[in-house]
Amino acid sequence: MHYVIIGNGVAGINAANSLRNYDEDAEITIISYESEHHFSRTALMYVFCGQLSEQCVEPFERDHYEKMGFKRVNDKVTKLDTNSNKLYLEKGETISFDKLLIACGAVPAMYNWPGQDLDGVGNFVTWQNLQWLQEKSKTAKKAVVVGGGLIGIETVEVLLQAGIDVTFLVREDYYWPIALDKTESTIIAEHMKHHKVDLRLKTAFAEILGKDGKVVGVKTGDGEIIDCELVVIAVGVRPQTDWLKDSGVTMDERGGIIVDEYLQTNCTDIYSAGDCASVIWFNNVRRPEQLWYTGRDQGKIAAANLFGMEKIYKRGTFYNSAKFFDIEYTTAGLVNFNLDGEKNFYSQEEGTHNTVRITYLPDNKVVGFNMLGRRWDHRILVQWIDEKRTLSWVLDHLHKALYDEEFMPQFKLNKQVS
Amino acid sequence: MQTGLMSTYKSSLKSKGIIAWVLSLLLFAFYLLIYFTNIPDSWAHLVGLESKWNLYGVLYTIAIIAGGLYFINTHGNSRYQKFRTFTLIFMQVVFAFSIPEIMGMFESKGFNFAKFWPLGIELFNPKYIFDYPILIIVYAFVGSLIAVPILTLLYGKRWYCSWVCGCGGLAETAGDSFRQLSDKRVKAWKFEQVSIHTVLVLAILSTALVIINWGMHYENTAGEWVTDYATFDLIASKVQGTYQFLVVAMLSGVLGVGLYPLMGSRVWCRFFCPMAALLGLIQKFGRFRITVKDEMCISCGNCSTYCEMGIDVRAYAQTNQSFKRASCVGCGMCAHVCPRGVLRLENKWDFRKTADSENRKVFDF
């Protein structure tokens, strides 16, 4: 049996590991072009600022492929032939497979803005982006970062640290409205300003201005011109699936590979996982999940199904965590979904960034948590949501879900309901 | 990002650049001079101190105070780190330095109350310890044989290795800038398991020989302390001397500190310290463990990188395995630097299986 995995990211490598566990003798080939070794994309920012070395962000030792008996092909797949189960690579090689996993991830979304091809415009998503930004940050004095999400704020943080003045353009009324409410977002905005970020809310981005092929500034929707030598665009990512266009693999309108609950595509023996796979969410919306741990999960489940087991990929209650400069963030369940009749309990510890928001329904059952500042154990929060605990019960037990380092100041609730 | 850690890999000092090599060379030279020559005595006299050992004590204490304050300045936003470092400074200044010095002023032999057997194997040397008042003798025995194991069962070896110990104290303060240099490879772990337990065996052997040899001595009619077993006496003192030279001088001093800028600050503690070996064995049966929050790790590698003991923490975190490791000194930096709050140091009896050296999964599926 020859399994071929396209992609050396978290989905691809975890699928390969699992496959090897199921099948000791199978031939397993991993094809990718971005980097020789599997690395943690989530840690790009730490490499940029020198907190980690390039090798620090490789989750496995370098002899992992050899030890596990994976064949590693460093090339780009340009075409998939679903009739003959063949892959065509850029350097001319062809590879046949018995079963295929497409875990080719995502690339930065770019929407054909005027000036986007100028020297000094780029993204912060791939290994090549990292090298580009390291190079550019040596000379740049002023940068504009476009896009109010997580990659945006991480980019702002590392550029500031490199001694570059940063203007952060956010189109929305406040930073990251899909995850934060206005109060929470304001805390983050104040924190950014405290770190000397020139944050511009409600500011669209219209055009990049250049001179002699190089960036000299950015023009906002209002016509204001901001001088800069560097523009980093972080308005999201899209599945890296252009090469699949005429292959017969069905995709959604944004290029996400449509998979069923077994992560199988419309073609037998072809599966997909990770940032490129369009899965059905709990609320029946179809889109890729684009998170680290879901990528890992999907990789493992896809491997089981490639091997011939029948494992269903079912997402439990949503959770995630992140960090905005120094402020840690934990979320679980349904917050910011504007559910019918939802109410929010809100508490902030005086003189700190530590907030607690608990979303509950008219029957007092808690459906979501949004926490800033302190560390929380998402496993407990998720459990409470699944057990349909009431708000008052949750408030009485909340301290049990704390996950702070030892000796941190005692947790205090300031009850107020909004 | 973590204040104080940014630019680690851009700094020549912290990433084995030229400056690190020069510093390592200077440290080697300094330790060789201190241990094997009398030249530093003249430096001591210059600053009005009695001997090179007093000078060494002063320098050591200054290094811990200065390094400790610097550490608190960068990582003091974590109260665990703050309390721990203040305690280390206090232990060095009061117990390791001042009390022995003051005792010296009263014409008695100094005693370091922060040192236990087998870190100081002399504590179980009758010839050495019986010179002290009875209270100190009791302290040394009860401390080493009862208090230390109990505290370790309750809190892990961290209460000693990263809160009290002088060797750990230097590593955590002046040596903090080098924690990322520890070798994380499985190879290094395998080596450590052999080397550290070998030294423990040597320490026990050397102690046993010294005690037996002492028991074979008696006071003759002329009031002299003699033995009828001259060969055994010779072997015992040879073994003791070799241990003193090899382990105490070479491994803990010259190599241990000399290699700070190249292999991290815990070379001695990780590969050779008999105390760490013993506490590590006890730790495995105790309450202390590192808990991992399931499916939250982003495999960034901060925890592994900043583990001074070379534990590949990420290997546990990314596979959802809470763990106990004999070598973990509980400095807490993995939890502190983790950007997703995955890790937590905990003392709790929990007999569910934790991962350790025997059953660690490299990946889960």
Ligand SMILES: Cc1cc2nc3c(=O)[nH]c(=O)nc-3n(C[C@H](O)[C@H](O)[C@H](O)COP(=O)(O)OP(=O)(O)OC[C@H]3O[C@@H](n4cnc5c(N)ncnc54)[C@H](O)[C@@H]3O)c2cc1C
């Ligand atoms: C800066 C940044 C920070 C992030 N932080 C977080 C975070 O904190 N938490 C979180 O949950 N998620 C985070 N994410 C998202 C997370 O990194 C992704 O969801 C995850 O990496 C997706 O993994 P993947 O395996 O699906 O794809 P990728 O990691 O993108 O891997 C794709 C692989 O496919 C290969 N490939 C693609 N096309 C081809 C081709 N045609 N031929 C051959 N090979 C090909 C590539 O070489 C690559 O190896 C972050 C993302 C970025 C960019």
Ligand code: SF4
């Ligand atoms: S446990 Fe934390 S620091 Fe360690 S790899 Fe995972 S996310 Fe990074």
